[in-house]
Amino acid sequence: MERLIDLLLDYNVRNIALGSAVLGIISGALGCFAVLRRQALVGESVAHAALPGIVLAFMLLSTRAPLVLMLGAALAGWLAMLSVIAIVRLTRIKDDSAFALLLSVFFGGGLVLLTIVQKSGAASQAGLDTYLFGQAAALISEDVITMSSLGIVILTVLLLFWKEFKLLSFDRAFGGSQGFPMLALDILLTALVVMATVVGLKAVGVVLMSAMLVAPAAAARQWTDRLGLMVVLAGLFGALAGVTGAFISTLERGLSTGPAIVVCISLLAVFSLLFAPNRGLLRERLQAHQNRRRLRADLRTLQEPEV
């Protein structure tokens, strides 16, 4: 208990908590759109593809400024996305294969670059490998400020174009018939998903970041039938898992934050899938059971010989 209070007063701990909360809110909120538009693979690919961008940005500019590394990550992620689109358009390779291909190529390239940097022995490279599995403990106030600023931009754009994004996600053709530039909106929303992915990379890591997009959204969908509430809930779930996971990882030396956060959000998602009041599996099973019993009872009444 005493340890917990010490933790909460600690300056580092405040950074960790704030950073994890911000990343949880952003990835949860944007993840809803990624999931509803069946773009979960986008997050997965962008996150993995970000690694070479981070390392290259560090190699070329010899800085670990969070904004620079995030920019490198976003550029690499975006390049991977464009390559996927080009491959699907120009060849007969389907999009799932294209995603898998690009994800592996970029991630592999990133690992190679990372090894080169480590071999070169630059003293300041030490922080880079935390981008693999995330290290919330490595968050400094500069990270948190960058994450929060990007988060505010992302959420503001999301709120501003809420109606348009909803239209895009539900019925693109109808939106187009009303004169909205759906391709531009698609690019904007995808860019927001890419930004949301990039914001969490230092804390969660490139390997597990996509879980932070998918799991809070999947959990939130179980509890509500309204898009607005789903986005708010996903943000809350993401923040809760982010903060809890970050603290768990600080309690044990050498425990990466990404896995801890992902375990937390997965527990939340599994609980929601099983026990949510309307869409939960348990409720569905129960209802199916009751229906069968009622049908059987009806059948017996029908089959009773008439006197």
Next chain:
Amino acid sequence: MMSVRPAVIDVTDLTVAYREQPVLWDIDFTVPSGVLLAIVGPNGAGKTTLIKAILGLVKPAAGNVLIAGKSYREQRRLVGYVPQRGSVDWDFPTSVLDVVMMGRYGALGWIKRPGKAERKLAREALEKVGMHDFAGRQISQLSGGQQQRVFLARALVQDAEIYFMDEPFQGVDATTERAIVALLRDLRERGKTVVVVHHDLSTVIDYFNWVTLLNVRRIAHGPVAEAFTPHNLALAYGGHVAFVPQLSQQGAA
């Protein structure tokens, strides 16, 4: 052409191709205002593509479309659209009223949110299609026919002059079919023009007064009595129509 009333839809030389395969070839037709037009033709004839090309959702390889004398971009406020019911995810987390209000988004413009006025319009439209009790429902709880009526209500709140409907009768129950027919009549009485992609040849004569027979090319187009002939139907549906020879005839005609 011969029509007395002004043309509200004027399509010339419209050609659409996916990759190398032409889906629509050199389509010309004009639709006078106030008609109920059925577009019929076999599967893959390009019916949906024709509507999408008119609405600017599919980029044509060639050709031109005018709505009441101007481009679609300038006239989109005059147009209402009912896409195919199966084209959206009905498990999307939203309510019936919300979906219907989407019909006002174009008039609202960027950023502005729907409010009281939009809710009122949406409720009135739901009333018209007999769905007023469902306003608060989650859309995944609707039957196919109910989904279709929600889409129709959404087009009604667009308060358009010209309606494009893609297979509204597809897989609906008898109640919904009656509701759609009543709605079509109502729209016609109010002087609106309605273009419907239709697949049930047996109801064309009852429900519509104009028809377009389509099979990549325009086979026939005009008032039902003139265009909906066995000869034209055989041309549209019968046998495998060789494509290239027809091409030169079309050019000469």
